[in-house]
Amino acid sequence: MAKDKVITSADVKLWYGDFEALHGINLDFNQNEITALIGPSGCGKSTYLRCLNRMNDLIPGVKIEGDMRLQGEDIYSSQMDVVQLRKRVGMVFQQPNPFPFSIYDNVVYGLRLQGIKDRAVLDEAVETSLKQAAIWDEVKDKLHVSALSLSGGQQQRVVIGRVLAVQPDVILMDEPTSALDPISSTQIENMLLELREQYTIILVTHNMHQASRISDKTAFFLQGRLVEFDDTKKIFLNPHEQETSDYISGRFG
Template sequence: MTTNETVITTKDVRLYYGEHEALHGINLDFQKSQITALIGPSGCGKSTYLRCLNRMNDLIHDVTITGSFKIDGHDIYRPQQDVVSLRKKVGMVFQQPNPFPFSVYDNVAYGLRVQGIKDKKIISQKVEESLKQAAVWDEVKDDLTKNALSFSGGQQQRICIARLLAVKPDVILLDEPTSALDPISSAKIEEMLLQIKDQYTIIIVTHSMQQASRISDKTAFMLNGDLVEYGDTKKIFLNPEQEATSDYLNGKFG
């Protein structure tokens, strides 16, 4: 295995909804060209943690976050941090496919146009490239002007991923990206993630332990706002250190 540089370092992350502490001091690092899976039962805080990394929690009222978050050595919560440019670097795919009610082309071109790119040739080229990367090109290439919402859920989700890839983020956060999809669509997305992982740092929250074991290099198990165990996926699944981890993996609670 090659040694990978650490892209994201988080230390002692605590998050409060009002007075209630939802994350109790989480330390996690993420490496480039790796897929890290965050697993754990519903409400354990894995999605909440994920949203800290592109500051989507800023949109929620009355949330306080402490601890340190460094991406490429820069504290992303420092006062002079531009949230907009952070989110260009750290993209997110949501649980429900959420394409805009525009054509496929306009969806994928959106991020580029937002960045001020006007050259139609460059946009077309990137749209095609991104849709190919997201493994949805063959299914939509004849219908690029069709409304993105007229496609199936799995196709919509890959269009959303293409929309994200078009802006060339460094980090991709996926918040249960396949939980609303059928197994075939999920498999396509997993395969695609494995193909693109070399160029990105990918963090995926998932409820499916099979998914985590299939695609991730590292796995973090969270429970009730605590990080219980973090390590190589193989080790976590075959030989977990903590009892809670093995109980969860064996389906003793969920």
């Protein structure tokens, strides 16, 4: 049975000034799937990812063309509320970036911005989000200490909790484990497999083992082009394109 498409993108092109970084990307994302974006450094994975919640709007001199839709709504329409969009399409970066506040205040940050003040509602959101982010047991007795006092792996899970608290539809992750040790990385990978039940996840990764272990679909980018997009098994075991095969087998990149 065909799954629902949460995000669709057609003929996405992006220029940084005169430099064309994306050359017409066509890529759709199914609900409750993890899609990995792979490819050598500089091929445009992060640039493409940032198009999906309009993070590139913040960069001067950027021009974007193409059609990108979230649940059918035009992401680049003038009607689109960008604050709402970034709530619906949350983002986790390579370096954990907790705010210099307590764990609790980090997690409820987005909810307070929405005007939610009810302590019971906030408490409930903190517990639920930190459980989903697989860090509740480690921090439940110290919710009011600074998030910056945690290890890198714990900080990244608190940041994921902060993203989950506003109940996004889609979570964008840009190399979320590359700054972490192997145990923390595995914890986050296992958590993503759980989160897939509820969310649609788009993950940029340089880690081929990670892409093959946890993603349903894989998109291989090269020099601003989408070379191949398919089921992860197919991409890793029997890719259609020679360039994909060369990259997967470590012949470049």
